[in-house]
Amino acid sequence: MSEPRSWLFVPGDSEKKIAKALASEADAVIIDLEDSVADANKDAARALAAETLADAGETGPRIWVRINPLDSGRAEPDIAAIAAAAPHGVMLPKAESGADIALTARYIDEAGGAEAIRICAVATETARSLFGLDSYADASDRLAMLTWGAEDLSAALGATSKYDISGELSFTYRLARSLCLAGAVAAGVQPVDTLYADFGDEEGLMRDCEAGRREGFTGKLAIHPAQLPVINAAFTPSEEELAEARRIIAAFADHPEAGTIGLDGRMIDRPHLVQAQRTVARAKRG
Ligand code: COA
Ligand code: MG
Numbered sequence: 177m178s179e180p181r182s183w184l185f186v187p188g189d190s191e192k193k194i195a196k197a198l199a200s201e202a203d204a205v206i207i208d209l210e211d212s213v214a215d216a217n218k219d220a221a222r223a224l225a226a227e228t229l230a231d232a233g234e235t236g237p238r239i240w241v242r243i244n245p246l247d248s249g250r251a252e253p254d255i256a257a258i259a260a261a262a263p264h265g266v267m268l269p270k271a272e273s274g275a276d277i278a279l280t281a282r283y284i285d286e287a288g289g290a291e292a293i294r295i296c297a298v299a300t301e302t303a304r305s306l307f308g309l310d311s312y313a314d315a316s317d318r319l320a321m322l323t324w325g326a327e328d329l330s331a332a333l334g335a336t337s338k339y340d341i342s343g344e345l346s347f348t349y350r351l352a353r354s355l356c357l358a359g360a361v362a363a364g365v366q367p368v369d370t371l372y373a374d375f376g377d378e379e380g381l382m383r384d385c386e387a388g389r390r391e392g393f394t395g396k397l398a399i400h401p402a403q404l405p406v407i408n409a410a411f412t413p414s415e416e417e418l419a420e421a422r423r424i425i426a427a428f429a430d431h432p433e434a435g436t437i438g439l440d441g442r443m444i445d446r447p448h449l450v451q452a453q454r455t456v457a458r459a460k461r462g
Contacts, residue, residue, distance in 0.1 A: 188242075
């Protein structure tokens with residue numbers, strides 16, 4: 177499977193939801209040990225995550241674990257508890273720079289974690305994090321994805337709301353989103369859009385997916401199984417898009433010497449070819 181389209185969060189202390197998540201159509205499941213788990217349940221969640229990984233078969237969604245932040249005192253023991261059970265990867269919340277990824281990678285190494293274990297990061301949750309988004313390239317070969325979040329950032333900044341007076345996401349959060357996108361692409365890893373909290377609003381989710389996809393995000397976080405069909409559909413190229421991409425690739429293949437080509441009365445050049453190749457690659461899932 178190529179890059180996951182849907183990344184479903186599931187609270188790490190809920191055996192029932194974990195079972196449901198693993199049986200869902202999520203491309204990736206993120207067992208959460210952080211914000212969705214109360215302090216009193218942290219140890220139980222860690223143990224349940226390790227147990228779930230140990231019991232997991234070869235099929236089904238990839239399993240990631242969101243550990244607690246590096247400054248919580250829990251990150252290293254979280255990793256130590258799960259590394260041997262071979263998660264697909266570890267998600268680091270409140271990441272501020274590539275150095276945080278390097279440290280996470282070191283904890284995985286020290287826990288005897290396999291080379292295959294990936295890292296992804298929520299990279300816009302603190303004030304400092306916004307200044308670190310160009311530091312992820314070369315942080316670690318394990319880094320596979322960057323995503324962003326508005327809730328923790330707004331709390332960190334002292335905002336009373338992440339929305340402006342007209343109801344749109346305020347500039348600060350749109351900036352965070354764009355920096356995440358560019359930071360991920362600059363680092364050569366998957367850019368994944370943040371979650372849409374109103375899980376009953378399918379129309380709104382559809383619009384949000386479409387907006388993210390247009391900008392370059394190739395997947396989206398989810399918090400509820402009902403969001404998965406919408407996200408998976410939105411981040412799968414349509415038949416028309418695929419046909420168009422194949423035509424562009426064929427046109428360049430027919431004219432290997434050409435830098436630019438006319439197709440249906442419009443100019444097509446190299447960036448269109450790159451985009452078309454990406455579309456075809458994204459369609460090759462499964
Ligand atoms: N993963 C797996 N199953 C889930 C789920 C999830 N993220 N969210 C809901 N479900 C299950 C419920 O357990 C319920 O199962 P049931 O029909 O067998 O009882 C079913 O889907 C319908 O759930 P619903 O009643 O609509 O939602 P809820 O009120 O039980 O839960 C949330 C709402 C937000 C608490 C829940 O969706 C959730 O826990 N989401 C993930 C939160 C999280 O991990 N946050 C951290 C990242 S921000
Ligand atoms: Mg959070």
